[in-house]
Amino acid sequence: MKKQIMAFNIMIVCITLSFFYTACTSSIEDNFFYKEKNVDRVATRCFDSIIYQTDKELLAANGYDTITIADCDSFYIIGTDLMFRKQFLQECREASSKETRLKYGGVLNPENSRIFINMTSTDYNLGEMVKKAIGEWNKLNTRLNFATNVNNENNHNRPTVKLEMLEYPSGLTTNQLMTVTSPINGKIDSKAQIRINLSYKYWAEMPQAQKEFAIMHALGHLVGLEHSNDVNSIMQPESNLSINPSGAWSGFSYTDEASIKSTYELLPAKIVVNYEPSVIEKDGKATLKLDTEYNISSTYTYDWCINPTYRIEYRIINGSQNCCRVNLKTNNSFSIKFVSSGSCKVIIIATDEKDKKEYSYSRVYSASYNQLIFTTPDNIELGQYYDFKVSYPSTLPTEPIYSFSVKERYFGEVGNSVSMEQVSNGHMRIKFNDYGAYTISAGVSNYLGIAKKTFAFTKLYQPTFTFTDSSYEAGEQYILPTVKPKVPTGENWVYPGSYMLNFSPGPQFEGRIVFDLITTYQQHFYKLRRIDRSFFDKQKRYIYQKGDNAQIKIPDHVMYNPDSLNYTDHYSIMWSIAKTINYPEEDKCMLIP
CATH class of the missing domain: 2.60.40.10 (Immunoglobulins)
Known part of the structure; x- marks a missing residue:
């Protein structure tokens, strides 16, 4: 009789659990990832030659502890948290039989790393929580990426996970916050779902931030994360809500971010370009030979660009429009031949099969004649x-x-x-x-x-030279007036003068000559009974032909300038104090590179 009652109880439990896949309960896992817990077991069982015949072997090879496995009609229960549909295991086994090797199921492969969350509820507040939770995951900048209908985003070909947020959902009691379908063999079940229980006993006490963290926690299970005993982790079990409903979770911890970024690192794109005949490429540029046809193919490898299709465009950036001929072959290969010197930019656009997003990269090809x-x-x-x-x-x-x-x-x-x-x-x-x-x-x-x-x-003709002293028509008035005028004059007083520049041997130039005359001026500013001095150079170029006079009269001046706009003891006087000439360049006889 006792055996019959026990069998009946097991049957009732199995029927009840058939309504969900992965349930978060109060059990606390020892490690952040199942992969870490069972890595030795997986390493000893995942041999290339093995094709797993039974469901239990398949689950064990993927790192799950099958000691406590329970067979419940169309699914299995492992421990108290994890559930797997038998049909999904069969699909994984069929796929692995072709590959002859299983990959660890706790980490999603690139094809399943971008996920579409289809939320069934139209409640605005719940939708805002989902958007914020997804936003926090996407901020990690890993190869994981979530899109959702809440943001009016398209599904494309992403794995779709149904998100239900209901009161008293079938199969869940008020002691259970959520159920989440677990991944296996790097894949997401085609019928995967997340179910959030709005009748959970602490839901009403949880502030909105905790509810958003609960959704982040559920997404963690969806991508293979298990419970953590780190009280700062987003993956700590929700049983801690019984102690602190308003602050059990506080978002991603430092360890969370480090672990997730390490496991789901988004590697840089890898671009491979093959040439026939071979070409030396540097910094996206390559020099080709004239009148030689090159066959070029390219592949683009990136975690977010699955099974890409290619499109090739090109444009001439130097030379005539007919300097080269580009012929498209397959979707990622082409030939190019230069018939005259020039440059051509080839742009290759790789389009992701799932999101239809385009990733472009380019190469610049040039060809030129040999040097004379x-x-x-x-x-x-x-x-x-x-x-x-x-x-x-x-x-x-x-x-x-x-x-x-x-x-x-x-x-x-x-x-x-x-x-x-x-x-x-x-x-x-x-x-x-x-x-x-x-x-x-x-x-x-x-x-x-x-x-x-x-x-x-x-x-260049470069004779020696001398200067004579300057002379001025009004005399050498180099000092400021001792007394300012009683009224502003509004005039600039210029005392014109000149000096002689004499070239040897003279009296005429023996060849063409070019030189720059550099004059240094000194200027005194009288401002509010203070004298400031400044110096500056002026340069002027002179050109003379052979036979021109080699004694040159250069105009010069002394200038006095009262401030006629703001008449407040402001004066200035300026005159030249030094002169020299400069020949513009040295003699040379050379090929220019």
Whole structure:
């Protein structure tokens, strides 16, 4: 008789438990993750060659303690908290038989890490709690991500979990706060659900923050977390609510965040680009050879980009629009061939199968002709011819036509200062007849994409010089008036003067000359019976031709300025105190890189 009563009681318990999957009770787990508790057992049982024949073997291999397993018709109960549908275990076994290896079920795989929470209640306050709880999880920036219909977000192809928040839900007593479907084999059950009991005995006493934390706690179970004995953890059992209904939970603890981020780390995207023939790529850029076709394929690996589809776009960023030809092949491969120098930016867009979100990355491909070989003299003297030769280092489709040009930086048109004699295609003899700063460019007129080579020759006339003393028409009035005028004059008193700049040997320049005259001025400010001094330089460029007068009269002045706007003992006087000249650059004879 006692055995019959016991069997009847077990049957009643099984029928009652058939209405939920994972229930949070007062039991306290020893570790944060089941994986940590059973890692040794899992490591010894998960061999590649094993295909688990029984449900018990499957659960044990995924780290669950099957010593206390109870078989209840269509599901199993482990301990008092966890429930698994037999149909779901069969689906996992069939999938694992193809892979020949089971993965730990307590941690979701990337395909199941983005979850859609479908809340059935339309209560605004409950919806706000769900939004805040989901927001706290998403702030962790892991590969876990929750979307919900409460935020008017789309499901796409995410695993969908039904969230019910009801009073007196079927199968739950007032001693039970929630039930949550547990993951296995890295997957979420297709019929997974979270059920929150609004008739829980402490629900009315819990402030809104605790209710939000309760939903965060439920989401923790959904992604594989078990109860923790850390009183600061979001995963401490709700039995602690009996002690402190208003403050048992306080959100994620430091340990919670560290553990979750470690387990569900969102790794950076990995981009692989393959080239045929091979190419050296650096910082997203690669240099290709002209008239060579390259076959390029790319793959994008990211936890939030599952089974991506690809789209390829490109645009010319340098050179003519016909400088390269891009042909799309498969959805993630293409060929490119440059027929002239230029640059092309190829953009690859990977679209996630689930959320349809696009992730783009790009590569810049360039191709150019080889550099010209420009042969130039090591040293140049005025009045002598020198050979300049240019050639292309490899064969071109058509014979190159070489060209030379000469420019001067300071004196304008080259004119008679340069003589040029064409010897042959690519060979020019050049004579420089006067001083100057010259650039000689060599290029290929029928291949504009071939970069020119440039040679610099500078030789400037730099004679010695002297200055004479300054003289002023009104005398050297370098001091301020001792008494200010009784009324503002509103005038600037300028005493014009000049000095002589003499170049040797004189009296005329023996060549073209360019120089900068630098004058240092001293200025005194008389402000409220205080004198301030300042100094500043002014620079002016002078250019003279060969034969011009080498004795130059330079204007100078002393200026007195009363403040006519605010007549409050303000005066200033300014005059030059030093002068020098500067030649703009040194002589040079060199190829420009």
